Amino acid sequence: MDSLTSINELFPSSTPLGNESANSIEDMDAQDFLELMVAELENQDPTKPNDNADMMGQLAQFGTVSGIDELNANFAGLSSALTGGQGLQAAALVGRSVTTESNLGELAEVPNAQGEMEYALDATVEFGSSNAGGSFFVQDMTGRLVYSAALPPSQGGQLPVRWDGRNAQGELAPPGTYRVSAEAIVGGQSTAVSVFAHQRVESVAVDGAQGAVTLNLGNGSSIALEEVKQFL
Template sequence: MDSLSSINELFPPSTPLGNEAANSIDEMDAEDFLALMVAELENQDPTNPNSNSDMMGQLAQFGTVSGIDELNASFGGLSSALTGGQALQAASLVGRSVMTDSNLGQLTGAANAQGEVEYSLDATVDFGDSTAGGNFYVQDLSGRLVYSAALPASAGGQLPVRWDGRNAQGELLPPGSYRVSAEAVIGGQNTAASVYAHQRVDSVAVDGAQGAVTLNLANGSKVSLEQVKQFL
């Protein structure tokens, strides 16, 4: 029987000579790893071969790195899917109104069924406890009171209010930003009540890296989804 001239006849190189090896273990695939293992077999000392435990350790190391790469790829795909889902949900908010902690409202106009432009500023008064009534106030940005109205008695909770943009003389005021406030009569005393202006969502921005959604409101402010008290 002819003897084998070299171990190459048993384990021929899988990669032609001259090809560059992978730069790091992170860039290696299964074919690169097998080529490396064959090279170790070819060059080891026959009188002192590598132990089986060393070979198994190398296999385990390669399997761990490969598994981590696959896991990272899976999480990357999941993150992209979640970000895409958030973007679609956020886009559906454009044109809708939201309620935030701000009392800065926006007087805007919209055409009604007859084609006439109607102006309005919407807000919500939070009475909290029961009240014998109260008052609703609108001020321009200089602090001048431009409108006030009586509020009905309430058993408590939230009361939606709407201002048509006209002052006490019936004159239509310019569209824009106005501050709203209210007071409630509780126990015979006037007490400040919380007022939340409604704002239209003009656009949204999604941070792909952080997964955060920012709403750009009609009054020029920006809020996160966590700052929204209610979607209207």
């Protein structure tokens, strides 16, 4: 009887009918591998047994593939757990306000300090090193100025601003989207500075495949979590 030096000789490259998928060690599970190893040992020539190094090589090959499969499974479980945890953290942002690079704010009803509902648009003015005050402006989406106010001197840095939605005549402006801007006194001159409108997080979406979190904001826009400048 001729000796069988490898599993590939016991099962040649031609695929048996009805077993098209079993083409290589990589396609087998542990039970298939053990059955093939036993068959190989039973059918080897007793006078010319398989080399121990060859047998160990086959075991090592299957062990490597099996280990990679287990590692992939563990990573998949870890990824799923991280995505789930990220989703829970993102869900906690619903109802909170964030700032982004946008200066488009939403005039809408919000609770005041007493818990009563009132119209307001909140923003943060970035004064930088200026501490001499400045001006705050609100325009509608046609570019028409609907409100302006002087900003008090500050210690520099950021200054929160709230517009109650009323124009210079005390009339309530229609709820909706407005553009906010500001100027600061720098070296005795008015200089445009950054203004970041506050946006309410209405809902979140989690992409399980990519692990990305998207925030759906009150003004109808959607941003990635990493685009948020500040959580308020």
